[in-house]
Every structure is written in C-alpha cells, then in structure tokens.
Amino acid sequence: MLFRRRHGRWSCPARVLSRPGKSIAFNYQDSPLKLINNGHTIQVNVAPGSSISVNGHEYPLAQFHFHSPSEHTVEAKSFPLEAHFVHKDKDGNLAVVGVLFREGAENAALAPIWANMPTELGKEKAVEGVTASAKALLPSKPEYYRYSGSLTTPPCSEGVTWLLMTEPLEVSRAQVETFHSLMGGDTHRPLQPVNARLPMK
Numbered sequence: 001m002l003f004r005r006r007h008g009r010w011s012c013p014a015r016v017l018s019r020p021g022k023s024i025a026f027n028y029q030d031s032p033l034k035l036i037n038n039g040h041t042i043q044v045n046v047a048p049g050s051s052i053s054v055n056g057h058e059y060p061l062a063q064f065h066f067h068s069p070s071e072h073t074v075e076a077k078s079f080p081l082e083a084h085f086v087h088k089d090k091d092g093n094l095a096v097v098g099v100l101f102r103e104g105a106e107n108a109a110l111a112p113i114w115a116n117m118p119t120e121l122g123k124e125k126a127v128e129g130v131t132a133s134a135k136a137l138l139p140s141k142p143e144y145y146r147y148s149g150s151l152t153t154p155p156c157s158e159g160v161t162w163l164l165m166t167e168p169l170e171v172s173r174a175q176v177e178t179f180h181s182l183m184g185g186d187t188h189r190p191l192q193p194v195n196a197r198l199p200m201k
Contacts, residue, residue, distance in 0.1 A: 044065065
C-alpha cells in the first residue's frame with residue numbers, strides 16, 4: 001500500500017545512519033486488547049497509564065500499530081515488520097518509538113494481537129479477557145536513534161520526535177504473511193529525503 005507523497009521538509013521514514021542515543025525510560029502497562037483496522041494498519045488502542053520519559057519529558061502512550069515491510073532502513077537494510085508506539089504529551093507534541101523485527105522465531109507477544117486482528121474497517125474490536133502487552137514488544141537494549149520527522153500514516157503530520165530502537169526483535173515468516181494477507185499487501189510508506197535532519201544522540 002502506498003500513500004500519496006507529502007511535501008513537507010521533515011517527511012519520514014528515513015535511512016538511519018548515525019550512532020544511537022541514550023536510554024528512554026519506559027513505563028508501559030498491560031492494557032485490555034482493543035484493535036482497529038483503519039485500512040492502513042492494525043492499531044492497538046491503549047488504556048491510560050502507559051508512557052515514556054525522554055530527557056525528563058513525559059509522553060503518554062496512545063496507541064501502537066504495525067507496518068510490513070519496515071518503514072525505516074538501518075544502513076540500507078530493511079526488515080519484514082516494524083511496530084510504531086505513538087505517544088502524545090499534554091501539549092499535543094508527538095513522540096513515536098519504532099521497533100524493528102527480523103525474521104526468526106514466532107513472537108509470542110504478537111500472538112494475541114494477530115489472533116484477533118479485525119477484518120472490518122473502522123470499527124474498534126474489544127476482546128474480552130485478553131490483554132495487550134506493549135512492554136513485551138520492546139527490545140532488551142534501551143539504545144535508540146533519534147531524529148525529527150513526521151507521521152508515516154495519513155495525515156503525515158510533521159514535528160514528530162522519532163525514537164528508533166537499535167535492537168530488532170524476532171517475528172516468524174508465518175506471522176508476517178498473516179499480516180500481509182489481512183492488509184492486502186505492503187503497508188509501509190516509501191523512504192523520504194533526509195533534508196539535512198541528521199539523527200541525534
């Protein structure tokens with residue numbers, strides 16, 4: 001699936017080349033599983049109470065969703081899956097944590113989400129008795145690449161702080177194929193020009 005190209009200066013995703021930055025403080029709690037198929041991705045809506053802290057600034061977690069193949073490349077390498085954890089502070093500023101997945105073993109943390117992905121567009125699906133663990137979808141190493149960019153799904157808003165984790169998790173080929181089958185193909189946005197916005201430590 002391709003999105004119409006936006007012409008802002010800080011479009012995202014980008015090729016990532018720089019050295020990683022310092023750690024993020026994660027405060028993620030399990031949340032009742034609520035999903036929506038918005039036609040661009042499968043989105044998990046998160047209950048209040050989860051957040052990250054970056055340089056002492058708190059960003060509450062609003063939702064997370066997936067793209068396949070990955071929307072970022074690291075040293076020209078792409079990955080079969082990428083998760084985006086979307087955070088919004090009290091002033092409306094956005095910070096998105098990206099987690100890459102390489103092909104390997106089945107990912108148990110994805111299993112309850114994959115088993116309940118809705119086919120109906122635009123309607124939230126609440127799964128009784130099942131929780132989503134955002135924390136279980138984080139790598140053990142806290143290092144990340146940081147840069148200023150935009151959202152990768154419509155409306156592709158700019159002014160987003162991107163925090164791309166350096167350590168990939170594993171996902172099975174079958175899980176990737178299941179996601180592709182439901183979404184009808186690729187769900188990534190093409191790489192965008194860097195426009196001199198170098199990733200930061």
